[in-house]
Amino acid sequence: MKQDKPVVVMVGLGYIGLPTAALVASRGLHVKGVDVNPGVVETINQGKIHIVEPDLAGLVKRMVEEGYLEATTEMPEGDVFVVAVPTPSRGEEHVPDLSYVESAVRNVAPKLRRGNLVIIESTSPVGTTEKMHALLNELRPDLEGDFHMAYCPERVLPGRVLYELQHNDRAIGGIDEESTRRAIDFYRHFVKAELYPTNARTAEMVKLVENASRDVQIAFANELSLISDKAGINVWELIDLANKHPRVNILRPGTGVGGHCIAIDPWFIVHDYSDEARLIRTAREINNYKTLWAAEKVKNAALEFEKEHGRKPLIAAMGLAFKPDIDDLRESPALALARMLKAQGLDVVAVEPNLEGDRYEEFQLVTAGEALDKADIIAFLVAHTPFKGMKVPESKKVLDFVNAVTYPAK
């Protein structure tokens, strides 16, 4: 491998792959991006982008125009191959689906040359890099193992990807020390933060554990909200006061846990270590249960309203996104909750300040003002900033699962 300016092949040009490809290109390295989706390839080659990420459009345009970045559907040759394809989990059992990673690695195999480096960035179950290494050895016995392989997890926050790619520390684990060293050399081209060497299995687990840790901590807060409800205690006041302890930091409860990382990655651990990962599994279950519990609360309020007023109430779902102040609906517990209410035959309108009404059809989107005016039950599902401290008329029934209007912190 030419260590000074390796030719980089980025496999998978999505939310992770495209910003990484553009950033690497901006360091004067030639990057060939590969994607199975011809539409994605065509868009990028026109200097445009297919995802939403601040500052990315300008960078991609410049890199394509300057000839440092080009996209293709055919796997090219190169020095460093970086795999950033999806790794979803499937079905009730949440079985990790490695088919995209395997297919990407199978496509790399015929192009692999002696001394090349293959890096997997896709969130993966422990042992994936070793498995893919074995697969490449099987497909290319002629190379006699003379290539390098490493795993390097991604921890960027959508909306800040270009900044965080450069400024977040990273764990880098090769299948041997030489692989780790070469992978670190590669990331040095664009990462300004610390690069920590480890082995591939540990690096894979680091990523899964980061998200499982958040999940477990949120589950603790969600469990407290269930206990407090039964005990007649305001959970927000409880947490606020407990957090006055200098070594306690309880997170905030909500309607569950969503998104494409925290709600999914812990299952990769549970699936492979089911006897041991009892807390991690339970946390997943608690966070999922919290959505059902909250839906039940709204349903009961609706039944009471109907008994009292002789008509069905109109329910306002305040927020649909999976966390505050974004428009991302992936695995969103708020959206799941609103769907459950609708499936029960309840009348639901939604307030989602981060979505444009004409681009979203599943729920009728109304403004917060219209919701407060027309709805009978106001259910706060996401702690969006515009909801904070909102004045809800006394005549309305309020269910506040995210402390939008309940308790001002001391």
Ligand SMILES: NC(=O)c1ccc[n+]([C@@H]2O[C@H](COP(=O)([O-])OP(=O)(O)OC[C@H]3O[C@@H](n4cnc5c(N)ncnc54)[C@H](O)[C@@H]3O)[C@@H](O)[C@H]2O)c1
């Ligand atoms: N998006 C994030 O914030 C984030 C954060 C941390 C980790 N990750 C992980 O990074 C990985 C990629 O995530 P993403 O959000 O970029 O996904 P994405 O869906 O945005 O992009 C993946 C791209 O890979 C392409 N692809 C699929 N199979 C391919 C193949 N065999 N060859 C070439 N291209 C192929 C798809 O067409 C798509 O364009 C996942 O494992 C994810 O869990 C994502």
